[in-house]
Amino acid sequence: MQGPLMIALDVPNEEEMNAILDQFELNDDLTVKIGMELFYGNGPAIVKNIKNRGYKVFLDLKLFDIPNTVKRAMKQIAKLKVDYVTVHALGGSKMIRSAKEGLSEVAYPTKLLAVTELTSLSEKEVKEEQNCNLSMSEQVVHLGQLAKSAGADGVITSVHEVKVLRNQLGDDFLYVTPGIRNQNDAVGDQTRVSTPKVAYKSGSSALVVGRPITQSKNPRNSYLKMLKEWNNER
Numbered sequence: 468m469q470g471p472l473m474i475a476l477d478v479p480n481e482e483e484m485n486a487i488l489d490q491f492e493l494n495d496d497l498t499v500k501i502g503m504e505l506f507y508g509n510g511p512a513i514v515k516n517i518k519n520r521g522y523k524v525f526l527d528l529k530l531f532d533i534p535n536t537v538k539r540a541m542k543q544i545a546k547l548k549v550d551y552v553t554v555h556a557l558g559g560s561k562m563i564r565s566a567k568e569g570l571s572e573v574a575y576p577t578k579l580l581a582v583t584e585l586t587s588l589s590e591k592e593v594k595e596e597q598n599c600n601l602s603m604s605e606q607v608v609h610l611g612q613l614a615k616s617a618g619a620d621g622v623i624t625s626v627h628e629v630k631v632l633r634n635q636l637g638d639d640f641l642y643v644t645p646g647i648r649n650q651n652d653a654v655g656d657q658t659r660v661s662t663p664k665v666a667y668k669s670g671s672s673a674l675v676v677g678r679p680i681t682q683s684k685n686p687r688n689s690y691l692k693m694l695k696e697w698n699n700e701r
């Protein structure tokens with residue numbers, strides 16, 4: 468089944484978040500992604516605000532620390548009953564397994580997603596700064612395999628890598644893809660972008676869309692337009 472089109476709210480405070488969310492209807496079946504900026508600035512109350520509207524929450528904090536610390540942090544996050552959380556796959560299999568254990572201490576089906584290599588890093592940087600001699604796609608598949616075997620539910624990846632990842636890791640894993648744009652949108656700082664239609668055809672499990680929705684004149688209309696394309700409706 469087609470997963471959600473998640474809206475990334477990269478704004479600094481609750482007022483700006485509310486200004487965007489107030490333009491949606493309460494029965495819109497939204498999944499809202501908040502990251503470090505909103506969470507560090509506003510605390511867990513921000514999650515409650517979104518959940519009170521009836522929306523699902525993707526808490527994108529990208530944890531990366533020793534296994535014990537990550538497990539204890541995930542136990543706290545689990546109490547917020549969010550739907551998706553993230554860790555860096557580069558933290559290793561013990562850390563990912565510990566993250567999963569921390570989450571499992573609260574009975575809520577929070578999905579653990581692993582970031583492979585950040586899409587902001589080039590192959591040259593991965594080679595020179597991480598001393599990694601694999602190609603980018605080999606490294607992403609390697610980290611995806613590691614994440615899956617350590618119990619993650621999926622990865623965050625670019626649309627361009629979904630086919631090879633799905634081929635190697637199978638259909639019982641989530642491939643969540645940011646870097647989504649309409650055909651004529653500004654690309655911004657993203658380099659490897661795709662439309663919702665291409666993401667659908669490539670086999671993405673869920674989309675993450677920020678600026679094409681949040682910075683448009685009518686965020687709800689932009690969301691519905693992209694959602695239609697993502698659901699492959701004419």
Ligand code: C5P
Pocket residue numbers: 475476477502582584585586587623624645646647655657675676677678679
């Ligand atoms: O505005 P835009 O659609 O580019 O936002 C994409 C969102 O997805 C941002 O919140 C960004 O942090 C997130 N993301 C990403 N690439 C990754 C992981 C997360 O763009 N590899």
